[in-house]
Amino acid sequence: MATKAKPSEAKVPVLKGKEAEDKVLEYMKKMNRPFGAVDVSANLKGSVPKAAAQKILVSLSERGELVQKTCGKTTFFVANQANLEDMPTEKLAALESEYKKMDENNKQLVVETKMFSTEVNRLRSTPTDKELASEIVKVADAIEKAQAHLEPLRAGTRLVSAEETAQLDSEWTRWRNEWTRRRKIFLTFWSLVTDTLTPQQATELGGDLGIEHDTAEHGVLEKGALCSTGSVLGKRRR
Template sequence: MNRPFGAVDVAANLKGAVPKATTQKILVALAEKGELTQKTYGKTTFFVVNQSKLDCLPAEEIATLETELKTVEDENKALAIALRNASAELARLKSSPTNAEINARVAEITNMINQARERLEPLRQGAPPVSSEELAELEKEWTRWRGEWVRRRKLFTEKCAVKKLTQIDWYRFWQLATDVLAPQDAKELAEDLGLEWDSAEHIRRKLVIVGDGTYSWLASSPGAHFLYRFPKEYVPVFDNYVAEIKLDEKPVQLALWDTAGQEEYELTNVIQRLRPMSYAHSHVILIAFALDTPDSLENVTTKWIEEVRELCGPQIPVILVGCKADLRPNAHHPDTPDNPCPWVTREKGERVAQAIGARAYKECSALKIEGVDDVFEAATRASMLMREGVPSHPQAAEARHHRRRSAGKAASDETGKGWKCCVIC
């Protein structure tokens, strides 16, 4: 390397073999002889070799040295790759079990095999093969009980036909059985009656409708519609229906649970405990309000969505539905403080739906049968997001316990008269 060096640099390169002062004198002497060229910058003197006095290597030797350098570089790369491979192999060997560990594991597995053989030996000695006579007797017994099952199913079906039980009645009966009985008892009851409830051809979803009362849902085959109720005295009830609908050419059994929300109905402690039961195992919640009654929309944000989230959790899909669209003169209104809107506009409904986290906002009219199909399609598609219904809430368990405890007893209010409501589960 031909670059200027000072006495300090040269002494450092000599690793202290020659003192710095002596190095300075030697460099000055070489400069005086013309072997080096010196130049002083400030207080420091630098020395450089005169290139004209150096022998230049021939081109052939330079080419040979470059070839050797390239060969050494290639060997260095190959050694680096071999080193990486060796490091990986070493890491693999370190992570593998040792011979002692392998022998210990083999001994453990051998011991497990011997223990399994010891347990199997008594079974082999005490379990003679089943004879053809025993198989025939078993098949005969199975045929007898199969015939009994068919007979009971036929009897149950005939009784239902005589009493003209509809599919809705069957569904209510099964809901009552599964709610009151233990799961195993309910299954045995279905088997005794010859009922077959499970079918891979149908998708079953549960839809719960909540909101202020005075209107309700009703499912009728083959479709389901909003129907007005115009009673002289509204009697709030829990009601449920089964609707058979098609979704993407696939049959879906939609169980509709309609709950009421009248304020006087809420004051009944028993009903307050019973209503949480309707949320159990639901797949989608519809919160309904009247478009001609802004107060019912306010109750959605202050009451119904809080109850739904508390009892069903944050994952349950919610659809906000505006009913009685035929009673609203116009879907749009300025709705200013000086000119408040006496009904609920579509814009306000959509804002509330977004605020409560609803998956969709729909409007419909039962009187004109408009928008109902859209409501049910949106609800059914939303229900597909829940593979399993929401689990029972502790309040629902308390309500179930209260109903079992009160079964067979007449309920009455303070006047001693029976309550004017009907609970159908």
């Protein structure tokens, strides 16, 4: 079953004879650009078939209406510039003035477009009323929790009991002593192992064995008030 042609696909009437020739000449003068027969036929929506367009173009060039040029194997035609109407000075001045006005108008439109684009981006990044309401609820909840946390401090309540402080002091002393003891044992052992090695060889051996020495943070901690003699967590010596 044949498919019905859509309205937009309706065929363009094919022109013939003088009507086709006038159509081609009118198009070539209007565009004032080089075209081949294929381009002319396609641009005229097939109203002048390719074969007919080629014959018409050749005929018009022989009559001096068009100029025929050959580039390699391609032949194209262009309107004879000598036959085109000269542009009066007044008309040229009017067109130049119109061009300048349109150019200024375009520049103004570009500025306005950028301004509106900036405003649109700002509006898009601005939270909506619903989003603001949600954020306000979150902030109010955070404030309420912070206030509840501050209340005992404002009332002078001790958050850590004396027993808990003593326990922390005991744990700190125990594990610091253990750290110091183990470090002393390691340094003694390491000194014996690397006694015959150069510092570079000792460093390479430590890297191969995956030995991690105390970092700069450990040194700062060891020299700080927390590790000073007689210092405890609950009562540091000043």
